Each structure stands twice: as C-alpha cells, then as structure tokens.
Amino acid sequence: MTASTRIALKLAYTGDRYHGFQIQPNVCTVEYEVFSSLKKSGIVNDIREARYSRAARTDRGVHAAGQVIAFDTGTGFGDSLTRIINSNLPDDIWAWAHAEVPDDFDPRRDAIRREYRYFLYNRGYDLTLMRESSHLFTGTHDFSNFTKEKGGTIRTIDKIDIHERNNLIVIDITAPSFLWNMVRRIAAALEEIGCRNRNQNWLLDMLNPARHRQGIKPAPAYGLVLRNVVFEGIEWIEDEYSKRRMEKAFMDAMVWHATMKEVLYSGL
Numbered sequence: 001m002t003a004s005t006r007i008a009l010k011l012a013y014t015g016d017r018y019h020g021f022q023i024q025p026n027v028c029t030v031e032y033e034v035f036s037s038l039k040k041s042g043i044v045n046d047i048r049e050a051r052y053s054r055a056a057r058t059d060r061g062v063h064a065a066g067q068v069i070a071f072d073t074g075t076g077f078g079d080s081l082t083r084i085i086n087s088n089l090p091d092d093i094w095a096w097a098h099a100e101v102p103d104d105f106d107p108r109r110d111a112i113r114r115e116y117r118y119f120l121y122n123r124g125y126d127l128t129l130m131r132e133s134s135h136l137f138t139g140t141h142d143f144s145n146f147t148k149e150k151g152g153t154i155r156t157i158d159k160i161d162i163h164e165r166n167n168l169i170v171i172d173i174t175a176p177s178f179l180w181n182m183v184r185r186i187a188a189a190l191e192e193i194g195c196r197n198r199n200q201n202w203l204l205d206m207l208n209p210a211r212h213r214q215g216i217k218p219a220p221a222y223g224l225v226l227r228n229v230v231f232e233g234i235e236w237i238e239d240e241y242s243k244r245r246m247e248k249a250f251m252d253a254m255v256w257h258a259t260m261k262e263v264l265y266s267g268l
Contacts, residue, residue, distance in 0.1 A: 004074055006051075006105055007081070008234060010097035011067040012246045014253055015221070017092060021058040021067065030058075030093055034069065037088035043073050043081070055107035055229040056114065059181070061221030065246070066115070066228035068107040082239040092249065096242040099234045113158070113230040114178060118171040118187040119223045125169060125194030127162065133193045133200050134160040134171075136207065137186060144209035145216065146186060147179035153209075155179060162190070166258075169194070172227075184218035191219065 011034065019027040023035065031054070038044040044052070055068040077084055082095040089095070140156040147153060161172040171187055189206065192198040205212035 004072055004103075005076070006070060006072050006101050006103050008068055008070045008099045008101045008105060008107060008231075009082070009085070009095050010236065011069060011093065011095055012065045012250075013063060013067070013093040014249065015058060015061045015063045018060065020060045020062070021054070021056070021064070030067075033090055033093055034085075037085050038071065040088040041084050043075055043077070043085065044071055047071075053106050053108055055111050056226055058224075058226055059221050062224045062226065063222075064226040065250070067226055068111075068229045068231075070101060070105055070107050079237055079239070082242050086242055086245075094242055094246040094249070095239075096246050097236040097238040099236050101234060107229065107231070110231055111176070111229045112232055113174060113176060113228075114226070115228040115230070116173050116178070116183045117225045117227045118173070118183060118219065119225070120169040120171060120187060120191060120219070122164065122167050122169050123195065125191065126196060127164065127169065127194070129196075130169070130190050130194040131162050133203055134162055134190060136200065136203050137173075141207045142209050143179055143182055143207075145206045145212070145214060146182050146189070148181065148215075149179050153179060155182070160186075181218045184221065184224055185216050187219040187223070188216050192216075 011030075013030050015030070017028060018030050021030045023029050023031040035047055044050040050071040050073065052069065052071045058064055058067070081098050085095040137160055138157050140154060142153050143155050144153045155175060155177065157173065157175045159172075159174045163170050171190060173183055173186065189198070189203060193200070193203065206214065206216070
C-alpha cells in the first residue's frame with residue numbers, strides 16, 4: 001500500500017453486547033470499537049480526514065458476517081492489516097478481509113447487493129406455505145407497511161430463499177438496499193403465514209399500502225445476520241486465520257444457544 005491508499009475492510013461481529021453498529025454517545029457500539037482499533041493501530045488518526053464510510057447500519061443485537069467499511073490510510077501494513085486491527089478489537093468483532101479500492105469508493109453508495117439471513121426457531125411452521133408466500137415479496141413494491149420510515153419506501157427484492165437447518169428455518173433475502181427494520185418485518189410476516197395466523201391475501205394487502213395501512217412488529221434482532229455486501233471489481237484479500245476465528249466464534253455461539261435451549265426445556 002502506498003500513501004493515501006483507500007481501503008475497504010470486511011468485518012464480522014456478534015451484536016449481543018452492542019447498541020447497534022453506528023457510533024452513539026454514551027453507549028457501546030461496534031463502530032466505536034472499530035474506530036478505537038484503527039486509531040490504536042496507527043492506521044487512522046482522524047476518522048473524518050480518513051473519509052470513513054460504512055455499507056450498512058445494523059440495529060442493536062443484530063450480527064454481521066460481511067459488513068464493509070472504507071477509509072483512507074497513509075500507513076502501509078500489507079497483508080497483515082486485518083491481524084493488526086484485530087489485535088485491538090474485542091473478541092466478538094473481527095476484521096477478516098481487505099482490499100485496495102478506488103479513491104472515490106463509498107461502500108454505501110457503491111454496493112450492488114446486500115444479503116441478509118434471518119434465523120427463525122421452527123415451532124412447526126408450514127414451510128411450504130412460507131416458501132410460496134415469500135415469492136410475493138420479490139420484485140418492486142412499496143414497503144411502507146414494513147418500516148417506520150416515511151417516504152422513499154419503494155424497494156426491489158431480488159430473491160428470497162427459505163430452507164431448514166436442524167431446528168431452524170433460515171430465510172435468505174437479497175436486494176440492492178433495504179429500509180430500516182424491513183428484513184425483520186418481512187421475517188415476522190412470513191412467521192405469521194407459517195403458523196397460519198395470516199394468509200396470502202393479507203400479505204398482498206400489506207404490499208399495497210395505498211389500500212391497506214397496517215404495521216407489523218419486527219421479528220427479534222438476535223435472529224438477523226448481515227451476511228454479505230457485494231461490489232463490482234473488488235479483489236478481496238482474505239486472512240484465513242481471522243476467518244477461522246470468526247467461524248469458530250459463530251459456531252460456539254450456536255452451540256451455546258442450542259445447549260441453553262435443552263437446559264431450559266429439561267425443566268418444563
């Protein structure tokens with residue numbers, strides 16, 4: 001890397017301890033820890049001067065495997081960059097890939113696709129009905145009933161895939177961009193369909209806010225993961241050691257939650 005190089009960095013984190021990704025006063029956030037590490041590592045001295053930007057803002061309790069940030073740095077660390085950053089990060093945040101990008105790169109603006117995954121504990125839901133209903137979301141719609149945002153609520157969903165994994169229903173949603181809480185509200189709607197509390201006519205009404213105005217409470221944050229943010233023309237340099245640490249931590253978390261489920265159910 002040369003002076004004034006712009007870097008894109010892939011981050012993963014478990015969101016349990018954090019009040020979301022974006023830095024906020026008087027609370028612990030993922031971004032605060034990232035800023036702290038960049039400064040301690042001597043990679044960035046001033047966040048504003050580094051033209052820092054992020055691809056997405058995840059809410060309190062939401063996790064990520066492929067969050068992307070970008071910043072300018074005048075210091076060259078080569079392929080050891082991610083490990084240097086990780087040395088000053090807590091154990092539930094990991095940098096695992098980086099790339100040199102054009103000077104005008106902005107991860108929020110330049111992303112062509114965002115991929116989210118929602119994990120829903122299977123309480124005997126009708127998976128076939130959920131899959132059939134999920135196709136109603138694909139394409140371009142007004143998602144006013146799936147967010148609290150006002151205005152600019154037209155979005156296009158490229159794909160929704162639903163499959164089973166052990167005792168979980170996994171909902172994968174891909175789109176160029178999402179509204180606040182949109183994925184969690186879609187997951188909540190599909191859950192309503194799966195347990196037969198609602199039908200497809202209700203879902204069609206929800207997707208037609210000009211005729212039907214009704215909000216839906218978002219599904220819990222702990223089930224949501226920002227899986228990936230996709231860009232054209234970026235060649236990522238992955239740190240295999242950091243990637244293995246990330247994968248092990250996510251697996252350990254899954255084992256812990258599965259164990260706690262059995263412990264709690266054994267007392268019922």
